[in-house]
Amino acid sequence: MFFVLLLAFILGGAIGSFLNVVIDRSTRGESILGRSYCDHCKATLSTIDLIPIISFVSFGARCRYCKKPISWQYPIVEGITGALFVLAFMVVSGNGQSSLISLTYVFFIISIAIVVAVVDFKFSLIPTSLVFLASLVALFFNYFALPTPLFIDRILAAFGVAIFFWLIVVITRKRGMGEGDIVLGFMMGMILGIKGGTLAVFLGFLVGAVVSLALIFFGKKHFGQTVPFAPFLVLGLLVSMFWGQRIVDVYLMLY
Ligand SMILES: [Zn+2]
Structure with missing residues (x-):
């Protein structure tokens, strides 16, 4: 091992x-x-x-x-x-x-996620063509790997998260998020589905908020200044991809 x-x-x-x-x-x-x-x-x-x-x-x-x-x-x-x-x-x-295919797929998603996080952190932009490519790969993978109801769940989640982010972009007039985040949301939904996608978005917002407040508290940023958001969404994506099912199970057990 x-x-x-x-x-x-x-x-x-x-x-x-x-x-x-x-x-x-x-x-x-x-x-x-x-x-x-x-x-x-x-x-x-x-x-x-x-x-x-x-x-x-x-x-x-x-x-x-x-x-x-x-x-x-x-x-x-x-x-x-x-x-x-x-x-x-x-x-x-x-x-x-x-299976070698699922492992290759997960390695690929991790690779894209890392590039997206670092590019946004470094240049404050999202490499949308790469994100589209990953969404397409995820679509094909889901089509062949998942039963039909789960495949539909992934499609609905992709549009659901994208529309949710689009609303945030419109309401906050691009101060909270940019158009690149909408495409990233589409990819996250496509990979994770409704439950996993919701968890990833929730984790991304939570960690993003905590880190932003910490940066303001320590005087590294001031209120209203933007912090690259994709690294937090990517963190949510990876945590949800690795442990999503377990986290959802534990959460449901509490109620
Ligand atoms: Zn040199």
């Missing part, structure tokens, strides 16, 4: 390294193909510069050529992707549905 989990972490680290490229290049309109290079000196990076986490640590968080510091984004995204892949493997195989 340990060996398989280690393998999942290494795979996640490697995918995370690729996600960093997607995060930085998609917003600049550059191709995601082509060799990686240093942002400062433009030196082409070789294989030993690109080993996830290990290169960053062993070269002291600096470029080997120009010695300028390398962003912490790289090892953080690699580490988080690795950790989430391990978690996904444990949850999916624990559910007794460890």
Whole structure:
């Protein structure tokens, strides 16, 4: 088991390294193909510069050529992707549905979720074409993997969450959320369904509100200033995807 989990972490680290490229290049309109290079000196990076986490640590968080510091984004995204892949493997195989297709699907959703969260955090925008792509993949997956009532549940949830976010955008005149969040809501509903989607949105708003209040309290932000919201929605999405059923069961047991 340990060996398989280690393998999942290494795979996640490697995918995370690729996600960093997607995060930085998609917003600049550059191709995601082509060799990686240093942002400062433009030196082409070789294989030993690109080993996830290990290169960053062993070269002291600096470029080997120009010695300028390398962003912490790289090892953080690699580490988080690795950790989430391990978690996904444990949850999916624990559910007794460890088919290669469901695992690949969950890995894909995690990857998209990480890119969306980091791009919104860094550039205050949502990569809508990626979110549409993920919604489409989720639609196909649901169509083949789920019985018809659950498939319909996913479609209804996609439109339900999107309309709910659209109303927020209209009512708050884009101060609370942007149009990108509507597309993200559509994706969340498509992946999670009505129950899971509701839970994810609730968790996203809850954590988002707590963090925003904390930022205001510690003077990092002032009232009315916007905080990127997608990272919280993504957190809700992942928690709901991994433990949604269990959380809903516990909640219903309390009543
Ligand atoms: Zn350099």
